[in-house]
Amino acid sequence: MRYQITFAKTGAMRFTGHLDVHTTLERTMRRANLPLVYSEGFTPRPKLSLASALPLGYTSEAEVGEFWLKEELPVDEVAKAFHAAAPPGIALKKLTTAPYEASKLQNALTAAEFVITFRERLPGLAEKVGEMMAVAELPRVRVRKGKKKTYDLRELIYEAQALPGEGDEPDRLRLLLRAEPNATGRPDELLEELGIDPLSPKIHRTRLLFEEIVNA
Amino acid sequence: MDFSPQQIEKQLDYILPRVQRPGRYTGGELNQVVKDWDQTQTKVALAFPDIYDIGMSNYGLAIFYDNINQQPNMLAERAFVPWSDMEAEMRQEGLPLYSLESKRPIREFNILGISIPYETLYTNTLNLLDLSGIPLFSAERGPDHPLVIGGGHAMMNPEPMHAFLDAVVVGEGEEVLMEIIAAYQAWQESGEPRRKLLERLAKLWGVYVPLLYQDYYDENGLFSYIEALHEDATLPVIKRIVGKLPPPTTNLIVPYIDTVHNRIPIEIMRGCTRGCRFCQAGMITRPVRERQVDEIIQAISDAMDKTGFEEVGLLSLSSSDYSQVLELVTEVGERFSERALSISLPSLRIESFSVELMDALKDTRxxxxxxxxxxxxxxxxxxxxxxxxxxxxxxxxxxxxxxxxxxxxxxxxxxxxxxxxxxxxxxxxxxxxxxxxxxxxxxxxxxxxxxxxxxxxxxxxxxxxxxxxxxxxxxxxxxxxxxxxxxxxxxxxxxxxxETMLEAVLSRGDRRVAEAVYQAWRSGAKFDAWHEHFNWDRWLQAFSAVGLDPDDYSHRERMIDEPFPWEHISSTVRRKFLTEDYLMSKRGETRIDCRKRCFACGILPTFTDMRREIPGKAWMCPELKPKPGKKADIEVIPVDKVGSGD
Incomplete structure (x- = not known):
């Protein structure tokens, strides 16, 4: 039986990398005594996959994953067991049976929404964002495994909206970025393009969109 | 003047996105224990002088952490040294070393317990003290500084570290750590000066207080003898052991990031009867004591429920020698293979029986x-x-x-x-x-x-x-x-x-070597166990600066009757036994497994009463006759429990 889980990743868990999040979820389900399906072979791994790796340091309220159980257990029961066994920093938001039977979760993903909270006021943020969205192309270079690759940042941005803080509130920025295999927008790259230190603000993922057409 | 937990959190918020593997520095993992700071009398920081990834796999610290936190009037929190990138950030911000649980500066704890199992951690230990803002030298610490205790296998020769530790636990810490805390609490209530605390500690079996001793050398610069400067400073300091291994700790912290041994550790047996002459662990962890199979199975089951770990390590110095090993392995294989638990059984003997054991584990890899x-x-x-x-x-x-x-x-x-x-x-x-x-x-x-x-x-x-x-x-x-x-x-x-040279010099060092350790640290030595940090030239300069010849410690064959600078620390294995064994090795003579025949290494004469209290197969040493003269003590030992002579 295949289930889909949505969970929040907060607190100290934000510094747990993608592989270790897998391990953390696996251990949670082991503690919950859920009958995970394991792969065959030399190193049995549970059948568990996450829609999208969250960069280290980001928090999220919308991480989505899938897992398989040997038995067909009621959704409520699985949710209750998972909730009770979850470690600090992982909170169950939603549990259903898997809706995307045909395709892999990663392939069904289309976009991700982020909210960035800055430490200080950023005068002119809205204008800068507006200028960025007005251009047709934003060519940038990404270095991966020692290889340089040119890409267009602009086509990875569906929406970018400055949210000026009121009173004591800090400024924020809401982003809707493309998240398809081989076409994933990264908030840190966008911040660099805006001339903002990407390590300074708090970046929070608020939504993952699946099999939905997003109008750019 | 000191940082509050909130201030430390705030600094970390800024620093952590900028360092490698920030998950090392956050704490907050499943099963960590955070107690009410203000309501708890005695606060103990437990530290390992290497990074989180290594230190979280230290079995001793996991035991002490659980033991202390089980007690109502004390708490234990963890600390590890930061990797160099984090250290640079901390030093730049003036951020002191803090505990992972409550983010308190280490110097605000009452006691700092440091596990020092091997020599290449010595400079890191100094760095740990320095990052904590604690004076490096025991003699320079005052009433407001934590009591700094060291322990672990390397501390069977604590002399190269004597100047930096207020007290050293000799042998097994399970019981004596509680006694140290009790003595500390009594001292807290007494209002006495710090020196009195050290004297109280010196009275405890298994505790060495270096400040209460003085070392002497002969005209050739060879170690001569050590003198006790106080009536409570015993000579020798005899190692502490627990007569019966307590139930294994199952309240284990589950790391958020990968660590070297990311698994459930269960010690099945302590000590080894084989007597390999190169093996320090085999000499200093005697006598051999075993846990029962059902106790081990129960512990694995509990630990799995509490942690979800996918692997268990069945720890001992020689798994094949655990008397119920086949039964254990069969039972573990049957009970837990359904839950996809993988089992590691290290230190197997070279015999086909070992292959059968691995087969029984249903190890699919x-x-x-x-x-x-x-x-x-x-x-x-x-x-x-x-x-x-x-x-x-x-x-x-x-x-x-x-x-x-x-x-x-x-x-x-x-x-x-x-x-x-x-x-x-x-x-x-x-x-x-x-x-x-x-x-x-x-x-x-x-x-x-x-x-x-x-x-x-x-x-x-x-x-x-x-x-x-x-x-x-x-x-x-x-x-x-x-x-x-x-x-x-x-x-x-x-x-x-x-790297071998450094280990060789430090392992048989005397008190004078402490000065070289200090000099090496001052000139930048740290993480000596890491290739990317190790620098032997720096050490050679440090030795030369303090006028010591490292070769004399590493390459000189000792005279047969030469006094050793570590002999006031007694493993209870006698010099006579070791001398005999050394001379036998020169003649190519072997000794059989001491379960077959007792060679009177010194354990039994020292722990006679303990062995009498714990008869039967709990120890691999021979059983002792009841005490002569005390008629009430005499009882008939059933034949099937007599001796271990197979």
Whole structure:
């Protein structure tokens, strides 16, 4: 039986990398005594996959994953067991049976929404964002495994909206970025393009969109 | 003046996105314990002087953490040293070392307990104190500083670290740590000066207070003797043991990030009866005590429920010698294979029984099978008292390959006393013979990995008199192995000879070496166990600056009656026994497993009463007759429980 889980990743868990999040979820389900399906072979791994790796340091309220159980257990029961066994920093938001039977979760993903909270006021943020969205192309270079690759940042941005803080509130920025295999927008790259230190603000993922057409 | 937890959190918020693996510095993991700081009388920081990834796998700290936090009027929190990038950030911001649980500065704790299992952690220990803002020297600490305690195997010769530790736990910490805390609490209530605290501690069995002793040297600069400066400072300080192993700790923290041993550790047996002469652990962890199978099974089950770990390590110095090993392994395999638990059973003897054991574990990986012949010629194995025949090794290898394992890892040491180049060459030949067994069974899939480390003589062992090989000797032997051990299916790993030199100098150092440790740290030495940080030149300069010759510690063969600077620390294995064993090794004579015959190493005469209280098979030492003269004590021991003589 295949289930889909949505969970929040907060607190100290934000510094747990993608592989270790897998391990953390696996251990949670082991503690919950859920009958995970394991792969065959030399190193049995549970059948568990996450829609999208969250960069280290980001928090999220919308991480989505899938897992398989040997038995067909009621959704409520699985949710209750998972909730009770979850470690600090992982909170169950939603549990259903898997809706995307045909395709892999990663392939069904289309976009991700982020909210960035800055430490200080950023005068002119809205204008800068507006200028960025007005251009047709934003060519940038990404270095991966020692290889340089040119890409267009602009086509990875569906929406970018400055949210000026009121009173004591800090400024924020809401982003809707493309998240398809081989076409994933990264908030840190966008911040660099805006001339903002990407390590300074708090970046929070608020939504993952699946099999939905997003109008750019 | 000090940072509050909120201020530290705020600083971390800024720093952590900028360092590698920030998950090392956050705490907050499942099963960590955070108690009410203001309502708790005594606060203990438990530290390991290396990074989180290493320190979280330290079994002793996990035990103490649980034990202390189980008590109502005390708490324990963790600290590890930061990697160099984090250290630079912390120093720049003036951020002190803090505990992972409540983010309190370490210097605000009452007691700082540091686990020091090996010598290459010495400079890190100094760095840990410095990052905490605690004076490095015990003599410079005042009433507001934490009590700094060290423990762990390397502290069986604490002298190179004597100046930096207020007290040293000699032997097993389970009971004595609680007594130290109780003595601390009594002192807290007394209002006495700090010196009185040290004197209170010196009274405890298994606690060494270095400040209460003075060292002396002869006209040639050789260690002469040590003097106790206070009536409560005992000579010698006898190691502490627990008569019966307490139930295993199952309240284990589950790390958010990967660590070196990311699993459930369960100690099945403490000590070893084999008496390998190079092995310090085998000498200093006597007597052999076992846990019962049902206790182990229960602990694994509890720990799985609490942690969800996918692997358990069944720990001991020699798994095959655990008396109920087949029963244990069968039961574990049957009970837990459903829950996809993988089991690691290290330190198996070279015999086909070991292969049966691994089979019973239902280990599906079958990737590597590790055996440790330690030496390749029978002559050499007699010298080190690990007599295994080459024939038996080859037979075991054949069995391993035919049951599906493709890679055999063979551990050897070079630099054993009396070793010649022929003995080293034999290592290469033996590896090839093992590989040949493999290719005959499974063809070219067969592999042999030879891990060849360099022997360092350790205090409290029969080889404590022996010289360490020089760097030139080691290089010649390693060159030979590199030349001979090549070809398809063969792989060789070895150690940097300079790192061996540091271990050699520090392990048999005296009090004067502490000054060199300090100098080395001042000139930047830290993370000496890490290749990317280790710098032998820096150490050589430090020794030269304090006027010590490192070669004298590492390469000089000690005179048979020479006093040793660590002998006021007693492992209770007597010098007489060690001397005999050393002389026997020179004659190529071996001693059999001491379960078959007691060689009066010194354990029983020291722990006579304890052995009487805990009769039967809980200890592998022979049973003792009831106390003479005390009629009430005499009872008939049932025949099936008498002795261990099989």
């Amino acid at each position: 079958r990737s590597g099978f590790t055996l440790a012949p330690e030496a390749a010629t029978e002559r050499m194995r007699q010298i080190i008292n690990k007599p295994v025949s080459t024939e038996q090794l080859l037979e075991t290898a054949r069995e391993i390959y035919s049951r599906g394992w493709t890679n055999i890892k063979l551990y050897f040491m070079i630099g054993h006393p009396e070793e010649t180049l022929e003995d080293v060459l034999a290592i290469a030949e033996l590896c090839k013979m093992v590989l040949k067994e493999g290719t005959q069974v499974i063809g070219r899939k067969a592999k042999v990995t030879a891990g060849v480390s360099t022997f360092v003589p350790k205090p409290h062992t029969p080889f404590q008199w022996s010289p360490t090989d020089t760097v030139e000797q080691i290089r010649a032997k390693q060159d030979l192995l590199r030349r001979e051990l090549r070809g398809p299916g063969l792989k060789l790993n070895w150690n940097n000879p300079d």
